[in-house]
Amino acid sequence: MRRIIIPVLVALVAIIGIGSAVMAGSGTSSVTRARLERSLPVSFTHLYVQQAHLLGHTGVTVASLHAKAMCDKRGPDVADVGPGGDWVGLMSWDDPQVPMPPEGYGKFELNVHSNDCFTASGPTKLTGYLTINDKSGREVTNPVFEFDGCFDPQGDNTATGHEFPSLTSVTSTTLTTDADGGAVLQLGCGTGSQGCSGTVVVTDGKRVLGQMPYSAKEESTTSLTLPAPVPATAKEVTFEVRPDTGAGPSGPVTLPVQRG
C-alpha cells in the first residue's frame, strides 16, 4: 500500500508545489483585452452573416459590417487580463436593418477560459433570441445568440484603441418616498471607457423639482437623494439624464411614486 501512495503523493506535491511557486511569482495570461477585441468581432461577423443569410437579409457581408469591439474585465479597478466569466464586450456594427441603440453599441457577456477560448452571448434586442424564424418560416437556432470562439495565445497584443462610452441608466423601478417626501434615485453606470457623469433633471410632470449632479465609476451604481421633496399630489416623477461623459438613456424615465 505504501508503494502505491508514495509515488502519487510525491507527484501531487510536486505539481502543487510548482503551481504555488508560480502563483506566488508573476505569470502573464495569454487572455488579454487586445486579443479579445480582435477575436470577438471576427467570430461575430462570420456568424452574423450566417444569421442574415438565414433571415434572408441581403447586403450583409463580412466586409460591410465593420464590427468593432471594446472588451473589459469587471470594472475600472481590475486589470483587463486573465480568464473569467466577468468579461464584457461592447461591440458596434453596421447593418442598416438593425440600427445601433443611441449609445452606439450592443453589450455581449463573455465567459473566457484559460485555454484561450470564449463563449459570448449577444444582446437579444440586437441579435435575437435562441431561435429565429428563417426566411421560409422554419424555426432555426440563432447563430449569434450564443457562440464560441478561440484566439491565438501568441497573437497580436497591441491595444486596438477601440473605446465606447459607459451607458448611464436609471435602475430604480419605483420612487419610494419617506414621511417628508424625500426619495432616493438609483443610477447605474455600465461598462465603458470613462465612467459616467452629468446631471439628472427631476420633474413631477408639471414643474422642475431640481437638478442632481452625478458621477459614477463604470460598472457601479450610485444613489442620488432628490433635491426637493416629492409633492404629496405627485403620482409620477420624471428623470431626464443629461450626460457629460458617457451615454444616457434614449429618453426621460418616468417612475411611479410609492409612499413609504
Added chain:
Amino acid sequence: MSAARPGVVSALRWELRKLRAQHRARVVLLAALLAPVPIVVIIHGQSRPPKDTLFGRFAPDNGFALALLVLGFASQWVLPLLVAIVAGDVFASEDQHGTWKTVLTRSTSRGQIFVAKTLTAGGFAVVMLALLAASTIASSYLIVGHQPLTGLSGQVIGSHTALSLVAASWATMLPPTLGFAALAILLSVWSRNPAVGIAAPVVLGLVMGLVGALGGVEAIRPLLLTTSFEAWHGLLTQPRFTGPLVDGLLVCGGWSILSLGAAYVLLRRRDITGG
C-alpha cells in the same frame, strides 16, 4: 549495435506476443473501435446539445462537430486511461507475476527489454488512438452527416477541408498520448504495481487539467501535458495558428524523455535478485 539488434527484436516479438495474449489489451482496442458508435448515436438523438464543450452546440446535427466534441471529451481522461492500461502494466506485470528473474536470465539485457517494452507500449498507444479516431470520425460522418462546419472564428468550413482538419485534430492527440504512455511507464517501473501504473496517470491527467483551468498559473500552463490536448483549436480558427502545436510537441517530447530516462535509470539500478 549489430549484436544488440537481434536482442531487441526478439524481445519486442516476445512482448507483442504477451500483449496479444492479454485480455484487457484486446478489450481496450475493441472498445476504441466500437464505443464511439453508440456515443455518436446518443448525442445525435439529443434535443438539447452539450453546449459547455467546444462544438457541443453543433454536435447533434453536424458530424464534424460531433467528432470534435468526442475528441474534447476523450482528451479529458479517456486517452490517458486507455494508454495507461498497457503502458502502466508492461513493466509492473513482471513484478506482479514475479517473472523478472526469468526474463533477465535470457540472453537479453535490461536495456533491450526496456526498449522492447517501451516500443510495445508506444505502438499500442498509436494503434489505440488510430482506431478511436477512425471509428469516431467514420461513425459521425456516416450517422450524423458531413454538413459544412462552423469553425472557432465563426467561419464556415467546407466538408472536404473540415474532414481533413478533424483528422488532423485527432492526429495532434498523439504527442500528449505518448507523453502519458511514458509517464505511465515511469510510474509502472517506480511503483512495481500495475494499479499505480494505470490509475496514477489518469489522476495526474485530471490534476493537470484542473491546474490548467485555473487562472493565475499561466506560467505553468504551457508546461503541462494536458495543454497539448487543446492545441488543435488553432487548426479550426481563421487565420489558423500553430504556435501551441509546436510548443506542445516540445513539451510532450520533454515529458517523454524525462519520464523514460528516469524509468530506465530506475530499472538499471534495481536489484532483481530478491525477486
